[in-house]
Amino acid sequence: MLSKKWFNLLNILVLFSVVSFSAHAVEPIYTATFSNVAIKGYDPVAYFTDNAPVQGSETYQYPWQGAVWYFSSAKNLALFKANPEQYAPQYGGYCAYAVANGKTAKIDPSQFSIVDGKLYLNYNAKIQSRWLEQRDHYIGLADRHWPAILAK
Numbered sequence: 001m002l003s004k005k006w007f008n009l010l011n012i013l014v015l016f017s018v019v020s021f022s023a024h025a026v027e028p029i030y031t032a033t034f035s036n037v038a039i040k041g042y043d044p045v046a047y048f049t050d051n052a053p054v055q056g057s058e059t060y061q062y063p064w065q066g067a068v069w070y071f072s073s074a075k076n077l078a079l080f081k082a083n084p085e086q087y088a089p090q091y092g093g094y095c096a097y098a099v100a101n102g103k104t105a106k107i108d109p110s111q112f113s114i115v116d117g118k119l120y121l122n123y124n125a126k127i128q129s130r131w132l133e134q135r136d137h138y139i140g141l142a143d144r145h146w147p148a149i150l151a152k
Contacts (some may be wrong), residue, residue: 026104026149029092038067038119042085046077047119053109061149064088072081089119091146096120097131101139102145115139 018092029038038044039091040132046054056070060077063069064084082085089112096113098105111122115135122128131138 026152028092028150029065031067036068038069039093040109041070043072043076045079046072047112089121091142093121096125096142097127097138099145104149135151142145
C-alpha cells in the first residue's frame with residue numbers, strides 16, 4: 001500500500017501533468033519558442049515572388065493572427081497586408097507533413113513548396129522529401145486534420 005505521503009505526491013504529479021498538458025494548446029500560427037515571430041522571421045511573400053526563402057527584417061513587420069510577420073521590403077509588406085491569406089503558409093506555418101499525420105512540428109524555412117498557389121513548409125529536408133513523394137495525398141490528410149488539431 002502507498003503511504004499517505006506518496007499518495008499525495010502522486011496526486012500532485014497527476015494534477016500537474018493535466019494542468020501542463022492543457023496549457024499547451026496549439027496556437028493558430030507557429031512561432032518558435034520564446035518568440036512571437038512567424039516563419040522564424042522569413043518573408044512569406046518572398047516564397048512567391050522570389051521562389052526562395054528570404055530573411056525578413058524587423059523594419060518591415062506586421063502583426064497578424066497573434067504573430068508578428070517579417071518582410072524583406074516595404075513592397076512585400078504591402079502585398080501581405082492587402083491579402084494575408086494569399087501569402088501565409090498553410091496550417092499556420094507548422095510542418096505540413098506533421099499536420100497530415102495529425103500532429104504539429106516546427107519547420108525549417110528553407111524546406112518549402114508552393115502547390116496551387118499555397119505555401120507549405122516542412123520540418124527538414126528528409127521530411128520534405130517524404131512529403132513530396134505523396135504530396136497531394138498528404139495535403140488532403142492535413143486539410144482534414146487541421147481543424148481538429150486547432151480545436152485541441
